Amino acid sequence: MARFIFITGGVVSSLGKGLASAALGALLQSRGYSVRLRKLDPYLNVDPGTMSPFEHGEVFVTDDGAETDLDLGHYERFTGVAARNTDSISSGRIYSTVLEKERRGDYLGKTIQVIPHVTNEIKDFIRIGEDEVDFMLCEIGGTVGDIEGLPFFEAIRQFSQEKPRGECLFMHLTLLPYLAASGELKTKPTQHSVKELRSIGLAPDILLCRSEHPIPEKERAKLALFCNVRADCVIEARDLKSIYEAPLAYHDVGLDRAVLDAFGISPAPKPQLVKWQDVADKVYHPDGEVHVAIVGKYTQLGDAYKSIAEALTHGGMHNRVKVTAEWIDSEIFEREDPAAYLDQFNAILVPGGFGERGTEGMIKAAEFARTRGIPYFGICLGMQLAVTEAARNLAGLKDAGSEEFDHESGQKRFTHVVYHLKEWVEGNRTIQRDATDDKGGTMRLGAYNATLTEGSQVAGIYGGTAISERHRHRFEVDTKFRELLEDVGLVFSGMSPDGKLPEIIELPGHPWYIGVQFHPELKSKPFDPHPLFADFVRAAMEHSRLV
Numbered sequence: 344m345a346r347f348i349f350i351t352g353g354v355v356s357s358l359g360k361g362l363a364s365a366a367l368g369a370l371l372q373s374r375g376y377s378v379r380l381r382k383l384d385p386y387l388n389v390d391p392g393t394m395s396p397f398e399h400g401e402v403f404v405t406d407d408g409a410e411t412d413l414d415l416g417h418y419e420r421f422t423g424v425a426a427r428n429t430d431s432i433s434s435g436r437i438y439s440t441v442l443e444k445e446r447r448g449d450y451l452g453k454t455i456q457v458i459p460h461v462t463n464e465i466k467d468f469i470r471i472g473e474d475e476v477d478f479m480l481c482e483i484g485g486t487v488g489d490i491e492g493l494p495f496f497e498a499i500r501q502f503s504q505e506k507p508r509g510e511c512l513f514m515h516l517t518l519l520p521y522l523a524a525s526g527e528l529k530t531k532p533t534q535h536s537v538k539e540l541r542s543i544g545l546a547p548d549i550l551l552c553r554s555e556h557p558i559p560e561k562e563r564a565k566l567a568l569f570c571n572v573r574a575d576c577v578i579e580a581r582d583l584k585s586i587y588e589a590p591l592a593y594h595d596v597g598l599d600r601a602v603l604d605a606f607g608i609s610p611a612p613k614p615q616l617v618k619w620q621d622v623a624d625k626v627y628h629p630d631g632e633v634h635v636a637i638v639g640k641y642t643q644l645g646d647a648y649k650s651i652a653e654a655l656t657h658g659g660m661h662n663r664v665k666v667t668a669e670w671i672d673s674e675i676f677e678r679e680d681p682a683a684y685l686d687q688f689n690a691i692l693v694p695g696g697f698g699e700r701g702t703e704g705m706i707k708a709a710e711f712a713r714t715r716g717i718p719y720f721g722i723c724l725g726m727q728l729a730v731t732e733a734a735r736n737l738a739g740l741k742d743a744g745s746e747e748f749d750h751e752s753g754q755k756r757f758t759h760v761v762y763h764l765k766e767w768v769e770g771n772r773t774i775q776r777d778a779t780d781d782k783g784g785t786m787r788l789g790a791y792n793a794t795l796t797e798g799s800q801v802a803g804i805y806g807g808t809a810i811s812e813r814h815r816h817r818f819e820v821d822t823k824f825r826e827l828l829e830d831v832g833l834v835f836s837g838m839s840p841d842g843k844l845p846e847i848i849e850l851p852g853h854p855w856y857i858g859v860q861f862h863p864e865l866k867s868k869p870f871d872p873h874p875l876f877a878d879f880v881r882a883a884m885e886h887s888r889l890v
């Protein structure tokens with residue numbers, strides 16, 4: 344039966360609760376324990392699938408096809424444990440389940456209330472799979488005091504009361520602001536945040552304090568006294584140059600030790616940190632640098648492509664180089680020559696995206712990479728547009744385009760080399776969708792197998808011909824155009840096992856021109872970089888030697 348660690352946040356948001364949870368998970372693993380991490384989000388959206396990437400950052404997709412919060416990406420990258428559908432929940436989903444049950448009559452006409460109906464639903468969610476791991480880490484989104492968060496805080500309070508003593512632990516992440524004028528770290532906001540927690544019946548066992556400066560002994564003692572935690576449970580969380588140093592940094596300040604002590608686990612198994620030492624060494628001691636342009640639409644917010652940025656870093660670590668990624672808004676290339684912007688880069692990546700805006704600029708970037716011999720990596724939309732570019736400029740199909748954009752404009756303007764997928768096979772089930780299905784319900788989501796052509800560039804990169812990768816899209820490259828495109832040199836080197844859906848395209852003769860219909864970035868880890876990203880960065884290094 345698992346022990347539970349609940350991670351809450353106070354003072355301000357964006358303190359890195361997800362990262363702290365992930366790093367703690369990795370540290371527990373380093374001592375031989377199995378872990379699972381979970382995110383409970385108070386917002387009312389049913390899932391993050393339909394939330395704007397500008398507001399919410401990337402949608403992280405699990406193998407079993409859930410569209411989840413990007414923190415699940417951190418969890419996977421740090422622990423290597425594949426996240427599941429049941430590892431992420433929002434108030435919206437909880438309420439919609441409760442209301443569905445009410446409509447079905449499951450509550451036998453009782454008055455439906457936050458306590459106990461909503462809180463029970465939350466507790467049921469927390470318990471899923473509790474006998475599978477040693478530690479279950481549950482992060483509550485938002486900060487203490489948020490109105491929407493209350494049912495979650497109440498649910499974890501009840502939950503810890505129902506468990507035997509000593510099986511639940513509360514960790515609270517706060518900020519110690521630094522006042523430059525007086526040269527002091529201030530503890531008052533943390534005291535208030537803990538007071539708020541205690542007013543709803545929760546007492547933190549561990550205080551994790553984000554701080555730009557070391558916490559002096561006096562402040563530490565004050566925090567312990569006023570927040571009612573032990574002095575060795577006031578843990579300093581300093582800013583780090585790389586997130587991949589987090590497990591080592593948290594270990595150095597005694598986080599895993601404090602957690603195991605609080606559970607009364609003594610003596611604790613010794614940690615094996617070689618893996619993380621190796622990761623930190625590779626991040627901090629690169630032997631060179633490559634520059635990659637990411638040409639996309641959601642470029643204002645780095646978090647919109649979080650996993651891509653991380654996967655590029657992993658690819659760099661594999662090759663011992665620093666990857667400097669620059670985000671370029673593709674719309675620029677609809678007005679200006681891409682050469683002025685892209686000439687200085689060693690590789691170009693066009694990531695996933697939805698909608699027509701900026702796509703003509705992405706097509707220009709693909710053309711530039713193809714004709715100049717610059718490594719090109721097209722992911723999802725980036726593959727669809729590479730195919731469109733080849734259809735237009737190599738095969739002479741001048742009006743080639745995606746049905747997605749005709750749907751949007753309501754006019755038929757393109758020959759659909761990329762068409763709306765309405766039926767596909769999942770395992771031995773056939774799935775059918777039509778354009779009127781709910782938003783969020785119409786995508787091919789989650790892990791699907793693909794078969795790679797023997798002897799192709801990608802089979803070499805993967806070191807095999809059977810792969811499984813995660814998908815999140817509605818549209819597919821149409822195999823009707825396969826022959827036309829292969830005649831002009833664009834090879835369909837990866838297909839769904841039934842041969843119906845193109846999964847990978849490549850361009851023999853070009854140093855590195857690969858498009859994939861799936862999202863390889865979601866499976867990359869610092870200690871296990873995705874082969875496509877590792878090889879893309881290698882190709883970028885080769886390109887950097889040429890220029």
Ligand code: GLN
Pocket residue numbers: 694695696697698722723724725747815816817818819
């Ligand atoms: N908009 C495209 C589709 O739905 C690509 C999606 C993506 O890049 N994730 O097929």
